[in-house]
Amino acid sequence: MAKTAEPTFGRTPAFTHPEQALTPLGAMMLAASVTGWAMPATAQTLPAVTVTEQADVQGKDALLTKKTNIGKGTQDIRDIPQSITVITEKLIDDIKLDTLKDALHYTAGITFAATENGTDQDIRLRGFPIATTGDLMIDGMRDPSQYDRDTFNTERIEVMKGSASMLFGRGSTGGVVNQVAKKPMLLDQSDVTVSAGTMGYLRTTVDVNKRLTETTALRLNAMYNKADNDGASIDKNGIAPSYSWGLGTPDEFTLGAFYLNNNNVPPSGIGYVGGKLAPVKAGAFYGTDSDYADGNATYVHGNWKHLFGDGSELRTQFRSGVFERQTWITQARIGTTNGVATTAANFGDNTILTRVGLAPRKDRFKSTYVQSDYSKSLELGGMRHELLAGIDAAHEQALRFGGYGTVGTNYAKGNTTVGNPDDGTRLNVSPTYRGTEGYKSDALGLYLQDLVQVAPMWKVLGGVRYDKFDGNYEQYTYANANSTVRTATASNSFDFSPWSYRAGLLFQPSTTQSYHLSYGTSFTTAADTYRFTNAQNANTPPEKSRNIELGAKLDWLDGNLSTRGAIFRSEKFNERTTDADFGNIAYTLSGKRHSTGVELDVVGRITPQWEVYGSFTWIPDAKIDAAGSAATAQATVGQRVGLTPKRSGALWVSYQANAKFRVALGGHGSSENFALAGTSGAISPNARAPGFMVFDAMAEYKFTPDLYAQLNVSNLGDKAYGDALYPGFAVLGAKRQVLATIGMRF
C-alpha cells in the first residue's frame, strides 16, 4: 500500500547527513519549490510558494523588475526568449526622463531620425525603425500615431528587441516599445513633484491613487510642463484618470481616459559643414518664434481581466482615440561666411544661416483597437504548457494636410547668423492647410503560442499568427498651388494576409540562469507609414524580417542583480532602403539588409548601497545587401546602414550614502553615426555625427521617507551632439540643464 508516498522519501545525493534527510514532510515539498533544493524529479511537489515581497516592489522603487507584460500576458522576463530592457519608473524619476524619447536615450541600440514632419519619435532599434505607426504600444496594444509622448502616466517602459509580429502583428522588425500605463491600486498613495530649473523649466506632476472600497480604486495622473529652452520651448499639459473595480476578484475592470496637449517650439535642424555636424553650441536654437509642433492626444480605454476557476485568464481591452498634430519647423541651412562659401575652417559666429521652414504638416489620426488575450497553464501529455492565444482588431483612419498658398513648402524664414541664436524672429505669416492624403485601414489578427516544459530544465516556445490587413489610400490634387478646389483623387488599396512565426528554446538549469535560442519573423505594411500612398510604394509587398538570437539571462546576488546578454542577427527583406521622400520615384520596398550584433544589460543592486542600470549594444556588422529600384534614390549595396552606430550604450549608477542621501551619475552615448542612406535628393548623404557621451547626474536628499529634494544636472559637459540625424540636417541634443525638484508622497 501507499507506494505513492515513497518518492517523497527518496534520499537525494545532496542529503548526506541523516538529520538532513529528516526534514519535515511539509517542508520538503514546499522548501523545494521555493529554493530549488535538490529533489527527485518524481517527488510530489506542491505549487511554488509565492513570496509576495518579490512581486510587491513597485517600479517607483527599483530599477530591476523581473516581470513584464510585453509578451501580452504577465511573464517572467526569464521565460521570454528575446532581449528585453526595462526602464522602470525609478529610472524615469531619477534621471527626469520626461518624454518617451528621453527614456529611450537610456536604452542601448536606439537612435533617432530627424524627420521633415517634425515628429521627435522616429526611432531606430538595431538600426531598424520602431515606427510610431506600429511598434509603440501602450499595455501591449498599438499606440501608433505621431505625438510627443510624455512619461507622466508611464509606470515603466519595456523594450523587447527583435521580430515580434507573432505577438503584435505588423511592425517590430527592430523590436517593440511597450509603455505600461499607471493603473489604480488598492492603497492610498499620492505623489506630487515640482521641478524648476534653468531655461525657464517648470514641471509639476501629480499622481493620486485612492482606494475607495475593498475592491475599487481611483488613480489620477496629471502633468504641467513649461520651459523656454532658449527658444525651443515646451508648453504641455496632460491628465489621465482611471477607475478600477473588482480588484482582487475574478473580474477586474478598469476604465480610463487620457489627454495630452503640446504647444511646443521644437528644436531646429541645422545643416552639416564639410560632412560633419555644424560646430555650434549645445542647444543653440536657430528657428523662429513662429515655429510650432502642436498636438494633442485624447483617448479612452477599458480593460477587463477575468480569472477562470481553472486559473486561466482572459484579458480584454479596448482603446479609442483621436490624435491631432501640426508642425512647422525650421531647418537652418549653412549659408556663406563673410561673403565666401562656408567651410569647417571659416565657420564661426558670422556664418549666415538661411532659415527654411520645413513643409508645414498637419494630420488627424483616429484609431480604435480591441483585443483579447487568453492564457492558460495546463498539463498535457505529461508536460506543462503555458498557452497564450488571442485576437485583435484595429480600425485606423488618417487625414493628412499640407500647407498651400504663400506658406506652401520650404518657406524662407529669413537669415540669421551662428552668433545670433534665438533671435526672436516672429513671422507675420503662418501656414494654411488643405487635405493631401487620406488613409483608412482595418486589421484583424489571430495568434496562438505555447510554452512547453519538455524536460525539467528545458522549455520550448512556438507561436504562429495570422493577420488580415486591408488598407485604402487616397491622394488629393488641386487646381493650383493656391487653391482648395480638389480636382482629383487617386486611390490605392491593398490587402495582405501574412503569417508570422516565433520559436524559441529555453534552457533553465537553475532559477538563476536562463539561456535562449530564438527565431522570430515580422512584417510591415509600409503603406501605413507617412506618405506611402501611391501605387509605386503601396502596391509592393510588405517588408519582412527575421531575427535569430542566442542569449542568456543570469541572476546574481540572491536575485538582486540581473544580467542579460544576446548575440543577434536581424535580416530584412523588401527593405525600404531609400528615404520615404523618394517614394514618388522609386519602389521603396525593394532592398535587403541585415545587422549582427551583441547586446548586454545589467540592472539591479550590487550592495544595499549601490544600484546600477546599464545597457550596451555593439553592432559591428550592419549592411545593405540589396538596394532599391531607382538608381537615383537608392542606397549603395555593401554600405553600412544609417542610424546604426557600432556601439551605443547607457549607464546609471546610484549610491545611497546614508538613509537620507543618495547620489547618482550616468550617461548615454554612441560611436560615430550617420543618417539614412541615399544617393540623391538629400544634401549630405555622407555626413557624419561623431561619437559622443553625455553625462547626467543626480543628488537626492530625503528629509523624511515621504519628502525629498532632488537636484539633477543633465548634459553635465554641455556637449553638443547629433541627437537626431537626417541626410540634410541634424537636430542637436539639449544643452546642460540644472533642475531642482521637491517631491512628496502622502
Add this chain to the structure above:
Amino acid sequence: MLLHVKEVLSKDEVARARAILAEAPWADGRITAGTQSAQAKNNRQLPEDCEATRACQQLLLQGMERHALFFSAALPKQISPPLFNRYGGEANAFGNHVDSAVRYMRNGARVRTDISCTLFLSEPDEYDGGELMIEDTFGEHRVKLAAGDLVLYPGTSVHRVESVTRGERIASYFWIQSMVRSDEQRRLLFDMDNHLRRLRSDSSLGEADPSVIGLTSTYHNLLRMWLDV
C-alpha cells in the same frame, strides 16, 4: 497554534539587519494601522518601501526559506512582505488589537492573515517589558524571544505589545496565508509531521518501514483534503 521557531536568522544576520535598521528612516507606526488599531498603536515603524526595509526583507525571507520547521508549521501559500517596528522611548506600546483579515499588497495582491509572525531582532536583555501578549483559546501567552527567533500564532488572536520601559525592542512582523486555512488542521499536520520525523529517524523502524510509509501517505492525503493551493 503558537509556535516558537528558533534561529530563523543567525546571530550574524541579526547583526546585519540591526546595522541596516540603525540607519533607517523610522516613521510613526500608525501609517499602516486601521482606524481601530490606530487608537492602540504607539510605536515606530519602517516605511514599506525604503531601501532598508527591502534589504532586511531579503534577509528574513532567506532565513525563512531555509527553515524547514517553519515551513512545516506554516505551510505558506503567500508571505506578506515583512515589516519592521521599534518600541522605546515615547513610542513604546501597542495595545490589544486583532490584525486585519487581509493584507493588501501594493500590486493589488492580497494575503489572508491566517498566521501572524513576529521575529525578534533585539535580545531580551536589551530591554525591559515589550512582551508580545497573545490571547488564544488556551489563555494568555507572554512571548519574548532571543534575537533571530520567531513566534507564529493564529491571526485570529487578540494580542498586544507591553510597554517597553527600558531600552529598545526592534522586531519584524508579517503575515502568512497558509495553504491550510484552518489552524486546527495545520496543527494536526504539524504534529503528525513531527512524530513521523521521529519514527523515520528511529533506527529500528526507518524510512522504509511500511507503517512509516503508510502514515506518510495519510499525511499527504490529509494535506490533499485540506489544501487550498
